Amino acid sequence: MSKITNRIAVLAVAGALISGSALADTVKIGMNVPLTGFAAADGKSALLGAELAIEQANAEGGINGTQIELIQYDDLASPKEAVPIANRLISQDEVVVAISGSYSGSTRAAAGVFQSEGVPYVSAYAVHPDITKSGDYVFRTSFVGEVQGRAGAKLIGEMLGKKRVVVITLQNDFGQSLAAGFKEKAADYGIEIVSEYEYSIKDRQFGPIVTKVKADQPDAIYASGYFFTAGPLVNQLRSAGIDVPVIGQEGYDSDKFIEIAGPTSEGVLITTSLDRDSTVAETHDFIQAFEKKAGYNADMVAASGHTAAKVVIEAMRKAGTTDRAAIRDAIAQTNLVASTGTISFNGLGEVKKDVQVQIVKDGAWHHYAVIDDKDLLAPPEE
């Protein structure tokens, strides 16, 4: 009896070794993510989010029994770093799929490489429209700026009923695509744009703009930016006695925004992808698990990193193979409940999901509303 069990055990071990050498030990997912430089804070959240998704998947047995390994490189959010990283991930590390936890410049540069080598590539939160235009292997789990800008117009003109609006725009692809979407739909909701200002991503002092906005006397302010520009901006607007609603977007979506703007952040509204008060189990569990892993509260970038990783994991499970074309097809068919909502992709690889409106209340982000107008939120098809 014991001999037989021994033999079975030996056979099992040998079998495992053979299959181990025939297949890879692990399935590799590549990731370019800024871990140093100006975007390092977002990079850290995105990476931790992706790591969490992979740990959760590995605990459930990985991809049909094979463990998943994440291989990440620091791209400094720079296009010239991202291209060699994409090449290394493909030829040296031989990743099956890749995700981007980085900004638009680097993601757009890397997307071309992944597309030409036929490696599926999912961008977590980069917003530039050209990213998905790289080809059919490139997908995005976040809104393009235009979609979120349109949601902002509905929020201000219809839901808040404010008509005289000042637009303050961050001078980069993120800010400009938001402004474009906002202006496209502003008239439909009866919004009159009183005046428009632009600022650079390096600006933290907005004294002159604040002074002029005060003279403009708007009903609401639509200001694009990231928490590190929006925090000082909101603080300076409020300090100057401007108390009309300020509407931002997912770039504000961090506890750091509330910390920087302090009590002046109260009442600020944003359009984003993460609902802190969500009753959906997936989102709720993600928020708790992320806080446990990271030691700080989840933000939009973290949820997006988690979502992007989850999309590729689910696609690999469904495809049941490491064939990249099959995985690409499986990603295109995605219909997944993720921490950023129920998502699917259109023909261009752009995400379809609802926009979450969050508000700062008692020093924390909370649910305000959901915008689920399919026509308004339709991502570009080409």
Place this chain on the structure above:
Amino acid sequence: MLYVELLAQGLVQGSIYALVAVGLTLVYGLLRILHVAHAGLFTLGGYVGVLVTNATGSLLLALLVAMVTVGIVGMAIYRLCYQPILDKPPYVALIASIGLFIAMEEVYRLVFGPYGISFENPPLQDVVQMFGVTLRLGEVATAAGTLLLVGALAVFSGKTRFGTAWRATVTDPDMAESFGIDIIKVRYLNFFIGSAFAASAGVMVALLNNMVEPTMGSVPSYKALAIIVLGGLGDVRGTLLAALALGVIEAFGTIYLGKFLDRDAIAFAFLILVLMVRPQGLFGRA
């Protein structure tokens, strides 16, 4: 009234530029080094200011601690980084300085985290009305603090023996040394004062933005260079005036040219225009 408010905003911004650029022009005047890492000291000042304020609740104490610590770090940079390469061509010191600046940014990121830090209870946030202009108390304090520090510097360099020795060394180091002036001591003092001024600017920016981040010095690192060129390299009075002028031009430019040019582009367009007419700088002698 809008114009007066914009002017006031420009002068506040200009004060900060002035405090950073004075140190840079002092180092250039004395050693002919473009001290890019100076902007890293500005950032360090911001960090020390926020940390000490959060720990003790006193902004004034934090300002003093920041100025003294950063002043000492500035002296250490002279001793460890510049002194060993003083006899090399100027570009060697410039490259060392740029390298040091990048290293400093990354050290701040590793030590203080990538997200930046903020005041727990931001001081001087109240609003005051003066001559029909609305300013935050922090902005008033910034302008007043700059006036005070620059005034003290003027008195020190004009009325004290050490100040005389300092000016003599800047004018002609060899001659000063032959008169028995300890030029090494002068260099340390030079770095201490310049760095302490940058630290004070860092604390004030921290106050105005309620945020200090590792890359806070990246804009001042090159804009201060533009300012000292505008002011006539090594000329303290010229640098102060150039800093204020630039602050005001940026304030109006942001509103009326912001659609075409960002803040930095306005600053450099102004620099190019001035240099075309006056290659020696706004206030430099030909």
